[in-house]
Every structure is written in structure tokens, then in C-alpha cells.
Amino acid sequence: MNDTNLDDLESEAYQNSFADGLIDLFLGLGLALIGLTWLWFPAEAGIAGAIAAVIAWALVPIRRRIVEPRIGYVRWTAPRLKWERKQLKLLFWLVTVAMLIGVAVAQSIATGDDLAADDRNFVAAMPAILLAIGALVLAATSGFKRLWGYGAVLLSAATVTILIEAGPGGSLLTAGAATGVAGAVLLVRFLRAHPVRS
Amino acid sequence: MSEIDRLIHEPARLILVSSLYVVDEADFVYLADRTGFTSGNISSHMSKLEAAGYVQVAKAFVDKRPRTTYKLTKEGRRAFEQYRSSVEGLLNATD
Numbered sequence: 001m002n003d004t005n006l007d008d009l010e011s012e013a014y015q016n017s018f019a020d021g022l023i024d025l026f027l028g029l030g031l032a033l034i035g036l037t038w039l040w041f042p043a044e045a046g047i048a049g050a051i052a053a054v055i056a057w058a059l060v061p062i063r064r065r066i067v068e069p070r071i072g073y074v075r076w077t078a079p080r081l082k083w084e085r086k087q088l089k090l091l092f093w094l095v096t097v098a099m100l101i102g103v104a105v106a107q108s109i110a111t112g113d114d115l116a117a118d119d120r121n122f123v124a125a126m127p128a129i130l131l132a133i134g135a136l137v138l139a140a141t142s143g144f145k146r147l148w149g150y151g152a153v154l155l156s157a158a159t160v161t162i163l164i165e166a167g168p169g170g171s172l173l174t175a176g177a178a179t180g181v182a183g184a185v186l187l188v189r190f191l192r193a194h195p196v197r198s
Numbered sequence: 199m200s201e202i203d204r205l206i207h208e209p210a211r212l213i214l215v216s217s218l219y220v221v222d223e224a225d226f227v228y229l230a231d232r233t234g235f236t237s238g239n240i241s242s243h244m245s246k247l248e249a250a251g252y253v254q255v256a257k258a259f260v261d262k263r264p265r266t267t268y269k270l271t272k273e274g275r276r277a278f279e280q281y282r283s284s285v286e287g288l289l290n291a292t293d
Contacts, residue, residue, distance in 0.1 A: 010220035013232060065261075072228025073265060074221050197227050 010080070011143060017074065018144065020067050021186025026059045028180025031131075034099070035173030042167065049099045070194035087138060094134035098127035101168075121162045128158035128171035146182060153178045202288070205250050206281045210235060211243045215270065215278050218253070223269035244268060252277055 030052030037048035076084070101123065108120070132154035139147035157171035206215055210233075217232050218224060229240055247253040252274030256267045270278070 006216065006220055009216060013217070013220065016232075069227070069263070071231045072225045073260075073267070074224040074228045077220070077222050194231065197230060 010077075013074070014076065014080065015142075015144060017067075017071065019186065020063070020071075020190040021183040022059065022063050022066065024146070024150075024179050024183030025187060026056060026183070028176045028178070028183050030055060031172050031176025032180055033176070035169045035171070035176050038167060038169030038172060040169075042169070046099075046103050049103075066191075069196045070190070072197075087142065091134050091138065094130050098130040101126045101130070121165050124166065124168045125158040125161040125171060127168045128154045128161060128175060131172075131175065132158060146186075149182070150175070150179055202284050203277055203281045205246065205252070206278060208243075210239060211247065214240065214243055215247065215252070215274070218268055218270045219275065219278050223267050225268070226266045229268065247274065250274075250277075 033052050033055075034048045037044050104123075108123075132151045135147045135151035135154060138144065139151060154171070154175045157174045160166070160174075161168065161171045206212055213233050214229060214235075217229060226237070226240060229235070230237065233240070235243075244253055244255065248255050251271060254269045254271050256269070258265050258267070
């Protein structure tokens with residue numbers, strides 16, 4: 001048994017601890033909520049982002065209640081926790097920048113700023129593009145294969161946003177729905193495969 | 199060539215020790231899920247590892263549920279690393 005075997009063992013165990021799909025489900029719901037708000041109430045998109053962030057806080061206790069009785073509790077090694085914090089920081093900044101760009105676009109559209117149509121379409125697709133970059137970077141560094149799929153959906157949604165000259169809401173709603181459905185499917189599979197151990 | 203640690207060499211214990219080596223600590227349910235071993239099997243192997251000073255066991259109640267947590271001690275980590283190098287040495291010597 002060499003270091004590569006042990007690294008693989010750790011990596012496989014780490015990935016397995018996220019097989020429940022709850023994070024995907026919450027992320028999907030959050031994005032869909034922001035997307036929907038952007039479509040119908042663009043001025044309130046910031047509030048939707050804040051609500052999504054509050055919902056995200058509920059994720060930790062819910063995961064503990066659902067996941068731990070089924071696959072147990074584990075504390076990862078210090079290097080893994082450091083790596084995890086780095087990834088979360090990256091994701092946080094990408095989401096924040098994406099949301100700020102989206103709010104700026106919504107404001108610019110609402111106040112009728114003189115932005116060239118091409119620029120406006122590109123800027124409208126920026127939130128989805130930034131989130132796609134985040135998903136693809138995480139996919140490459142973490143080994144979570146489904147993140148490649150989320151990245152691809154986000155990039156496709158961003159492309160469609162530019163082509164049909166839409167606002168950012170549609171792309172976020174589409175990506176959120178895809179992520180949420182994938183999360184729900186994973187959750188059902190997880191619950192079936194891992195009954196609560198007494 | 200150093201001697202093989204028979205306590206770790208037993209297949210089920212080797213899997214349990216390897217599983218604990220790649221994490222900081224884990225509970226009973228985690229080990230059962232990862233290894234597929236029965237509760238009795240895990241308990242009996244862990245008792246032997248604990249008696250040898252390789253594993254530290256902590257029992258607590260979390261959210262009103264009992265949780266038994268296992269952690270490899272420094273001695274346990276050292277013993278596992280020693281075991282790995284012994285086996286590697288043995289395999290290299292037979293090449």
C-alpha cells in the first residue's frame with residue numbers, strides 16, 4: 001500500500017461524504033430563486049441573493065441530521081480542511097462577484113444606462129460565466145465529476161443568454177433547476193442506499 | 199528486514215487502520231459504512247487495536263444519540279507506517 005493508494009482511499013472517502021446531493025439541491029434552489037426574482041422583479045434580485053444565503057445556513061444542521069446517521073461522522077485531516085477552506089473561499093468570491101455584476105446589470109437596465117447592446121448582453125451572461133468558471137475550477141481540483149456537468153450547463157445558459165439577448169435571470173434559473181434536480185436525484189439515491197444505522 | 203506487525207497485518211484490521219489513517223477521526227457508523235463490516239466485527243477489532251495503544255476511543259452523546267469515535271494514536275500511525283515500509287521491503291526483497 002503506497003501513498004497513491006492511500007490518497008485515492010482518502011479522496012474516494014471524501015467524495016463519498018458529499019454523495020447525498022443536499023448541497024446541489026440547496027445551491028440549485030438558491031440559484032433558481034435568484035433567477036426567478038431577476039426575471040420578474042429585477043430590482044429585488046439582491047434581496048433574493050440574501051434570502052438564498054440565509055437558506056444556505058440551514059444546510060449544515062440539515063446535512064448533519066440526514067447524512068451523519070447514515071454514513072457517519074468523520075473529521076478530515078488538517079491538509080484536507082485547509083484545501084476545503086481554500087475552495088470555499090474561491091467559491092464565495094466567485095458567487096459574490098457574479099451577484100454584484102448581476103445587480104449592476106439590473107440597475108443599469110432599470111435606469112436606462114447607455115451601454116452598447118453587445119456589451120450589455122455579455123455583461124448579462126457574466127454571472128453564469130463566473131459561476132461556470134467556479135464549477136469547472138472546482139471540478140478540476142476536487143475530482144467531483146458532476147461539477148463538470150454543472151459548469152457545462154452554466155456555460156450553455158450563458159451562451160443562450162448572449163444569443164437571445166436575455167437578462168441574467170433565465171440562465172441562473174436554468175442552471176439552478178438543473179443543479180436542483182440533480183441534487184434531488186442524488187438525495188433519493190443516497191437515502192435508498194444508506195438506511196439509518198441503529 | 200523488520201518484522202511484520204501481526205496486529206495490523208490481519209486483513210480486517212488492516213482495512214480499519216487504513217481507513218482511520220487517511221482521516222483525523224471517525225465514528226463507528228462511518229467505519230461500518232466504509233468497510234461493510236458488522237458492528238460486532240468492528241468492535242472486536244477495535245478493542246484489540248485499543249488494547250495495543252494504536253487507537254483512541256471516545257464515547258459521547260451527540261443530538262441525544264450515542265457516538266463512538268475512533269482516532270489513530272501517534273503510536274498507531276507510526277506502527278502503520280512501519281508496517282507499510284516492512285511490507286514494501288519484503289516485496290522488494292522478493293523481486
